[in-house]
Amino acid sequence: MVKSGHLYGIGIGPGDPELMTLKALRLLRTVPVLAYPVSFGKSLARSIVAEYLPEGQIEIPMLFPFKIDESAQPYYDSAAEKLAEYLSAGQDVVVLCEGDPFFYGTFMYLYTRLSERFPTEVVPGVSSVMASASALGVPLTYRNDAFMVLSAILPAEELLPKLAVADAAVIIKLGKHFTKVYEVLKQLGLAERAKFIEKATMQNQRIVPLNEVDPTTVPYFSLIMIPSQWQP
The missing domain is CATH 3.40.1010.10 (Tetrapyrrole methylase, N-terminal domain)
Incomplete structure (x- = not known):
């Protein structure tokens, strides 16, 4: 055998x-x-x-x-x-x-x-979430922060309450869902705190201010990070 x-x-x-x-x-x-x-x-x-x-x-x-x-x-x-x-x-x-x-x-x-x-x-391998935090130069969480990972594919009515209670969050799988997510972040007052990165760690990695992102060019391999606000 x-x-x-x-x-x-x-x-x-x-x-x-x-x-x-x-x-x-x-x-x-x-x-x-x-x-x-x-x-x-x-x-x-x-x-x-x-x-x-x-x-x-x-x-x-x-x-x-x-x-x-x-x-x-x-x-x-x-x-x-x-x-x-x-x-x-x-x-x-x-x-x-x-x-x-x-x-x-x-x-x-x-x-x-x-x-x-x-x-x-x-x-196990390095996830895009962890790699993006390093590339953006922002610590994700401190102390007892509640951290959340969300898919941009979720409808706005599901993203809103989840993001409202997170101390820090990452929204993945942006692609064509960028505009929806951006509107949710603006409603919650999180847009200025949020960071955008696409193709993290690849040779064509791009970090762009959220208000300068062209929604028509956002790739699937991109994410928005909302880092912790905790201050030492």
Whole structure:
């Protein structure tokens, strides 16, 4: 009987390849099968680690179109079964995940499908939230602050009460939802305190004053940070 392979979900950080952990780098270089998400014909995850990839590694692009009007679940089903073929044959598989695998990461959906069938290990990574705080030069929280992470996809009537009670917050997945979020922040008197960053730690990172952001150009990989007001 063939011993099943191990599945590794590794966080590779938000864009700067030097933010990978040593453990993630070791697995990336030694595991024979590499899988990574592909959207719209490109893989951001693979591009982050490209310079570290060894020769001869089997590569499995996993198509996740992430269309608003289409469920991604069938694509996760298909990707999981493809990985299961290699794992069942005794081959270890490493899956790339931007940021941290268990913090809004694509690997979570593969983990729920495969972790009960195969030995699985998750290697944490630097999330865009933590990387953005450093890039912006603002401490997120102090002492007993209540910190909240919210998706910009939420309707305004849900964002309003949540932001009203947070001492510090981050709003992710901005994209086309920027204008809605900006209006909510103005209603709560938080707009002047808020910071905007896109593509944190990547070569094309941009930090722009909130009132100068062009809503038509805001990418998915952008966020608004509302740091703590605590003063020592």
